[in-house]
Amino acid sequence: MSSIETTTQLQWHEVAQQVLSGNALTREQGLELLQSSDSELLDLLAATFLVRRTYFGRTVQLYYLKNAKSGLCPEDCGYCSQSIVSDAPIEKYTIANERVLMEGAAKAASSQARTYCIVASGRGPTDREVDHVCRVVEKIKADHGLHICACLGLLKPDQAQRLADAGVDRINHNLNxxxxxxxxxxxxxxxxxxxxxxxVAQKAGMELCSGLIVGMGETHDDILDTVFELHALNVKSIPVNFLHSIDGTPLEKREDLDPRQCLRILCLLRLVHPATEIRIAGGREVNLRSMQAMGLYAANSIFVSDYLTTKGQSAEDDFSMIEDLGFEVIIGGHEMAS
Ligand code: SF4
Known part of the structure; x- marks a missing residue:
C-alpha cells in the first residue's frame, strides 16, 4: 500500500472521530469529501459507518409511500413528471378516497414500514383536501398506529395546525x-x-422531513449549501433523492451521477448530520445500481416498494439486501433508534 493511501485512510477515520467528539464537519471538509478519489471510497465509507453505527447501530427504518394525488400540478419543477410542463405518460388522479388511503396504510404496515408517507401533487392543498387527510389520518392511527408523514405542498398556518391536531407526526417538504x-x-x-x-409546520408542532435531489446540474457548492441549510432547520429526517430523469420532463436524459458519487453524497449527509435519519430515496435503484447496499453504511433508511411515479425494486429484494448486510429492520413503535 502506498504512503498516500495510508495517510488518506487515517484522514477519514480522524474526520469520523472529530464528528463523534461533537465537532461538526466543516464546509471545507465537505468539499474535500465530494472531490475525494475512488481509491478513498472504502475508507470514507468505513469511517462514515463508525458514525452511523454509533447513532443507529445496524438498524434500518422503512418508509412506505402513497401517491395520494397524481399529476395535474400547475407548478414547473423541472425534475417532476407530475408538473404542468411534463409530457411524461403518468397516471393522473385527484385526491384518493378513504378506502385507497386505508389500503395503502395496510400495505405499509404489512411491509414493516414504521412510517406511512401520504404525498399529494400540487402547489398546496385545498382546505377540503386537508380536512380529508385529517379524517383519514385519525382512522389510520386508530387502526395501524403508523407514524404519519404528509407531503402536501405549501401549507398555510391553519392547515398545518389542523394536520398536527389530527395526528400527523411529520411534514415532508424538500429543499431540493x-x-x-x-x-x-x-x-x-x-x-x-x-x-x-x-x-409553519414546525410552529404547528410537527417534525420536519426535508431533503434534496442531486444530479440536476448543481455544483458541489450547491449541494453543500443545501446540506448545511438542512442542519440549520433542525430537520429530523433527510431523504436523499438521486435524479431519476424521466422522459417528457425538462431534466430528461440527464445522467450526471455515478454510484460512487452517490455514496460520497450519502457520506457527506451522515457526517454533517450524524444523529439524523438519512434516507436513500428516489432514484436509489437506477443511480446506485449494484452498489445500493453500500449506501446503507451511511444512510439508515429506505423507501420500500415504489416511488411516486416510478417503480422501486420489490420489497423482497429490499429485505434480502438488508439481511445480506447483517442489518435489521426496526419494526413497530415510533421512537428513534439511538
Ligand atoms: S407535484 Fe410537487 S414537485 Fe411536482 S411539479 Fe408539483 S409542486 Fe413541483
Whole structure:
C-alpha cells in the first residue's frame, strides 16, 4: 500500500472521530469529501459507518409511500413528471378516497414500514383536501398506529395546525437544491416559499422531513449549501433523492451521477448530520445500481416498494439486501433508534 493511501485512510477515520467528539464537519471538509478519489471510497465509507453505527447501530427504518394525488400540478419543477410542463405518460388522479388511503396504510404496515408517507401533487392543498387527510389520518392511527408523514405542498398556518391536531407526526417538504440554484429548476414558487412552509409546520408542532435531489446540474457548492441549510432547520429526517430523469420532463436524459458519487453524497449527509435519519430515496435503484447496499453504511433508511411515479425494486429484494448486510429492520413503535 502506498504512503498516500495510508495517510488518506487515517484522514477519514480522524474526520469520523472529530464528528463523534461533537465537532461538526466543516464546509471545507465537505468539499474535500465530494472531490475525494475512488481509491478513498472504502475508507470514507468505513469511517462514515463508525458514525452511523454509533447513532443507529445496524438498524434500518422503512418508509412506505402513497401517491395520494397524481399529476395535474400547475407548478414547473423541472425534475417532476407530475408538473404542468411534463409530457411524461403518468397516471393522473385527484385526491384518493378513504378506502385507497386505508389500503395503502395496510400495505405499509404489512411491509414493516414504521412510517406511512401520504404525498399529494400540487402547489398546496385545498382546505377540503386537508380536512380529508385529517379524517383519514385519525382512522389510520386508530387502526395501524403508523407514524404519519404528509407531503402536501405549501401549507398555510391553519392547515398545518389542523394536520398536527389530527395526528400527523411529520411534514415532508424538500429543499431540493440550494437557494442559488433553485430558480434553475422551478420558477412558479421560490426557495423561500419552501422554507416558509417548513417553518409553519414546525410552529404547528410537527417534525420536519426535508431533503434534496442531486444530479440536476448543481455544483458541489450547491449541494453543500443545501446540506448545511438542512442542519440549520433542525430537520429530523433527510431523504436523499438521486435524479431519476424521466422522459417528457425538462431534466430528461440527464445522467450526471455515478454510484460512487452517490455514496460520497450519502457520506457527506451522515457526517454533517450524524444523529439524523438519512434516507436513500428516489432514484436509489437506477443511480446506485449494484452498489445500493453500500449506501446503507451511511444512510439508515429506505423507501420500500415504489416511488411516486416510478417503480422501486420489490420489497423482497429490499429485505434480502438488508439481511445480506447483517442489518435489521426496526419494526413497530415510533421512537428513534439511538
Ligand atoms: S414537485 Fe410537487 S409542486 Fe413541483 S411539479 Fe411536482 S407535484 Fe408539483
Amino acid at each position: 437544491t440550494s437557494r442559488r440554484y433553485y430558480e434553475e429548476i422551478c420558477t412558479t414558487h421560490t426557495y423561500q416559499d419552501r422554507i416558509d412552509t417548513l417553518e
